């Protein structure tokens with residue numbers, strides 16, 4: 427906030443309260459798109475508004491709702507694909523228009539990888555790579571900023587990519603893949619594509635201009651903490 | 663902007679957070695939200711334990727909001743349930759730069775309660791999403807039941823308690839500025855000033 431005159435600071439409380447007239451509202455909207463300081467202040471004002479909830483009297487939560495949530499979740503997961511391959515189910519949820527037959531075929535394939543990987547991760551990765559190359563995937567080397575290779579990426583034109591890392595992550599750590607757009611309002615903002623405790627991970631790259639990999643604590647992170655490197659996707 | 667994740671948490675057994683807030687004092691602000699954010703990541707990757715951990719941590723405040731807004735335990739429990747089902751479905755929409763996980767959850771429950779209030783008041787639901795997130799939006803037609811005349815008088819003399827009462831009326835009661843104007847007889851400008859003062863007072867509790 428070095429030049430306070432440039433920021434519509436006085437309007438932000440009314441913006442959060444929906445007190446502004448449409449013109450002012452649009453002015454603030456436009457400013458927020460390019461001003462991180464004011465976005466932070468809006469977030470704080472919203473936190474302040476919702477802190478009204480902190481002052482409500484304590485009440486015991488009955489047990490019924492959690493049981494109902496569990497029942498509802500298990501009903502919906504019974505209709506969903508098996509959860510042995512998290513990156514697949516995440517992608518399915520994000521791209522629901524993907525044809526069902528292809529989805530099933532891929533789940534079978536990745537399920538297969540998982541089974542095989544208990545015997546030999548290296549064999550699995552090699553078999554997967556051959557399979558992907560046979561399907562017309564393009565091979566890219568994953569390299570760090572200083573040019574050190576750390577894995578391979580097989581990019582299929584249908585929007586899917588197979589990432590094969592050169593070595594397993596340390597115990598308690600996982601590899602997490604990130605997609606980034608080169609332009610637009612979310613340019614450079616990493617979006618999690620999936621994670622693996624092994625060396626093979628399938629992701630969907632559709633809508634992104636580059637794919638990166640980072641090492642994260644088990645469970646993954648909201649943003650990359652130990653990035654290994656980023657690879658630009660081929661122009662389609 | 664992103665908070666550092668908690669390292670070395672098991673992928674399948676999220677560490678318990680602070681005990682459920684069901685029977686404790688209201689949780690102070692600002693909340694350490696990194697544990698919640700870690701659970702959101704796990705939820706995105708479909709770890710069901712993460713949903714339970716988030717529920718244990720946030721169902722208390724969520725249920726309090728439901729009860730305050732809807733009044734009956736039956737409605738409150740239904741909306742509590744809907745809130746966490748929706749949280750699981752929309753975990754990938756959470757953006758840490760827009761606020762804490764706690765406020766993300768409260769935004770969901772607030773929106774669901776407003777929908778119910780509108781249905782009760784037989785009003786159409788107004789879509790007012792900012793970038794896919796339920797914004798803090800409110801009904802659009804006037805109600806007729808006026809507030810206490812003393813409250814109106816107090817508002818005109820700008821007493822902090824009155825500012826707060828009007829803000830709660832808007833937030834928990836789901837009334838628009840125009841509705842508050844109709845309920846109180848206060849000029850619209852006065853209502854806006856009261857709401858603004860009340861919000862800025864709450865803002866003072868936040869750091870920095």
Ligand SMILES: [Zn+2]
Nearest residue numbers: 433461463464
């Ligand atoms: Zn600004």
